[in-house]
Amino acid sequence: KAGVTQTPRYLIKTRGQQVTLSCSPISGHRSVSWYQQTPGQGLQFLFEYFSETQRNKGNFPGRFSGRQFSNSRSEMNVSTLELGDSALYLCASSITGAGNQPQHFGDGTRLSIL
Amino acid sequence: GNSVTQMEGPVTLSEEAFLTINCTYTATGYPSLFWYVQYPGEGLQLLLKATKADDKGSNKGFEATYRKETTSFHLEKGSVQVSDSAVYFCALSDPGPGSNYKLTFGKGTLLTVNP
Numbered sequence: 001k002a003g004v005t006q007t008p009r010y011l012i013k014t015r016g017q018q019v020t021l022s023c024s025p026i027s028g029h030r031s032v033s034w035y036q037q038t039p040g041q042g043l044q045f046l047f048e049y050f051s052e053t054q055r056n057k058g059n060f061p062g063r064f065s066g067r068q069f070s071n072s073r074s075e076m077n078v079s080t081l082e083l084g085d086s087a088l089y090l091c092a093s094s095i096t097g098a099g100n101q102p103q104h105f106g107d108g109t110r111l112s113i114l
Numbered sequence: 115g116n117s118v119t120q121m122e123g124p125v126t127l128s129e130e131a132f133l134t135i136n137c138t139y140t141a142t143g144y145p146s147l148f149w150y151v152q153y154p155g156e157g158l159q160l161l162l163k164a165t166k167a168d169d170k171g172s173n174k175g176f177e178a179t180y181r182k183e184t185t186s187f188h189l190e191k192g193s194v195q196v197s198d199s200a201v202y203f204c205a206l207s208d209p210g211p212g213s214n215y216k217l218t219f220g221k222g223t224l225l226t227v228n229p
Contacts, residue, residue: 033215106157
């Protein structure tokens, strides 16, 4: 069974640009979550989607947005990039997102802002 | 709000030593608890989980017991190997309003095992 796939693995952008990251969940998983990982702040929750609906959102500015498609694939977008957005962005999937279900993580997209 | 506190790293051990990584939590509801491991250049892998008080999660020689009375979920392994070198994260998922559908993580503990 294929795992969670994130593309691209690495991305370099400059300040002010925008970026779109993609996540394909495990087949049959309908919940997709996104996390930002940085050395200073650790792992922080961005948002979660289920059946194309955002059910929860973390404390990030409106420049961070996401969406989910009918096949459960998800994208997140960051507009007007800032230096502080440099991070590893991790996507996770689970069957329904219920709290007792483990999240399955992809290998992440490493975003570097110059 | 919810929070997870892990012991500060890094932790350096010799092969076959005993490992304990402490984890305590604060939650408004009745959370599920997890340990994840991250190897260099990779995402997080689930190591073990427990969903109710006194549950013991175990996998690959690692164990952790859900202690509601002390709000703890300490990770232990009797004999570590060089291949266990990684960053370990304690996490919780709380079904309470506003907290649902997300994991709250500790800061992570870097473990290095020397041969």
